[in-house]
Amino acid sequence: MSTKDWLEKDYYKILGVSSNAKPEEIKKAYRKLARENHPDANPGNAEAERRFKEVSEANDVLSDAEKRKEYDDARKMFGGGGFRFPRGGNTAGASSMDDLFRNASGGGDSFSDIFGGLFNSGGRTRTTSSTRGPRRGSDIEGEVTIDFxxxxxGVTVPIQMISDAACSACHGTGAKAGTVPRVCPTCQGSGMQTSTSGGVFAVTEPCVDCRGRGMIVDDPCPVCNGSGRGRSTRSMQVRIPAGVTDGQRIRLKGKGGAGENGGAPGDLYVVVHVSPHPVFGRKADNLTLTVPVTFSEAALGAEIEVPTLDGPAVRIKIAPGTPNGRTLRVRGKGVARRDGSRGDLLVTVEVVVPEQLSDQAREALDSFAAAAGMADPRKALFAKARSAGSPGAASYGAASHGAGGGHAASGSAAR
Incomplete structure (x- = not known):
């Protein structure tokens, strides 16, 4: 709490207790007044809301033994809250605390700087609850799910906005029905913080703990999630740029909560969720696609058509002897980039082996195997295993092809 408020405000009078009231008397008086002026009991009543904050502020000071002692010492030093300068003389017409502070701020050191040591605030972060300046609106975060x-x-999607009207469930307090927001202990309800650096420079900004609201909600309203704002039927069109990734946050400057006292609006953050595609995948700025080809196409070579994501099919060449798993690149058919260029389409070849063969097809393959005269493709494999000392590799040769009394084993596909 600033020096000015401690000198001008009579917290005992606000709570209706004497200056020597015991802590239990203060607590009882606060609960009674807070219940009477709670926003839930007085929806739309600005005076009750002001009174509620005033009572909470007084309780925050008087219920804390250390703050109460500092408050009492300050009031004793300056006349018990009736501190006034006489008119004329050296005060330059400062007839009230407002005039004093206004004149002091124009002369370099402020009044609170002069007496900062009294309240242990010199050289540290201080708060002020004098006339509130402009407050930046709160940031809002929303979610949207789009197709792959x-x-x-890129796409333009509608997003429902949050209105400036008070939430009908919590009446704008942001707290769950039946609960009470508490005064922010960092800024003492002012919503603003003044940070000093070495006692020379001072910067006033919204309180980081209550985000400029002056109140902290421990049990947020489930309807508005603690924002205090109600939902409206108004929606805005948001452009999702091309190339957005799943989970990416898009910032829309100035589209968040409205500012207060001429403050700038907050920002809107949209978290984008992308639904998977049944055919295409994505790797950075490239699209991925797995294309099945027959054994003869892979062995002899072929020219095949493959689909693209947002355009007509393209033709690609399969070179003779293409192995299973080889990836071919189709340039410019991938994800759009910010500079206007596009990534590539990565096509992975998957050789399809027929599960059943006719007698004619089987004879043709036997003839092919005999004519091709291909070397045993596993010979090098076993040679490497033998050099590594694998016992099972030594029997390779006689046992291969089921000859020489070798052991036959059946295998199953891994799942």
Whole structure:
């Protein structure tokens, strides 16, 4: 609490107790007044809301033994809250505390700087609850789910906005029904903080703990999630740029909560969720696609068509002898980039082996195997195993092809 408030405000009078009231008397008086002036009991009553904050502020000082002692010492030093300068003389017409502070601020050191040591505030962060300056609006975060295709090419989606009207459930307090927000202990309800650096420079900004509201909600309203604002039917169109990734946060400057006292509005953050595609995948700025080909196409070579995400199909060449798993690149058919260029489409070849063969097909393959005269593709494998000392590799040769009394084993596909 600033020096000015401690000198001008009579917290005992606000709570209706004497200056020598015991802590239990203060607590009882606060609870009674807080219940009478709570926003839930007085919806739309600005005077009751002001009174509620005033009572909470008084209780915050008087219920704390250390703050209460500092408050009492200050009032004794300056006349018990009736501190006034006489008119004329050296005060330059400062007839009230407002005049004193106004004149002091124009002369370099402020009044609270002069008496800062009294309240242990010199050289540290101080708070002020004098006339509130402009407050920046709160940031708002929303979520949207878009299709995979829209994430690649961009899309405009509607998002429901939060209105400036008070939430009907909590009446604008942000607290769950039946609970009471408490005064922020950092800024003492002012919503503003003044940070000093070496006692020379001072910067006033919204309190980081209560985000400029002056109150802290421990049990937020489930309807508005503690914002105190109600939902409206108004929606705005948000452009999701091309190339957005799943989980990316998009910032829309100035589209958040409205500012107060001429303050700038907050920002809107949209978290984008992207639904998976049944065919295409994504790797950075490239799209991925797995294309099945027949054994003959892979062995002899072929020219095949493959689909693209947002355009007509393209033709690609499969070179003769293409192995399973080889990746081919189709340039410019991937994800759009900010500079206007696009990534590539990465096509992975998957050789399809027929599960059943006709007698004619089987004979043809036997003839192919005999004509091809291919060397045993596993010979090098076992050679490496033998050099590494694998016992099972030594029997390779006689046992291969089921000859020489070798052991036959059946295998199953891994799942």
């Amino acid at each position: 295709v829209d994430s690649v090419i």
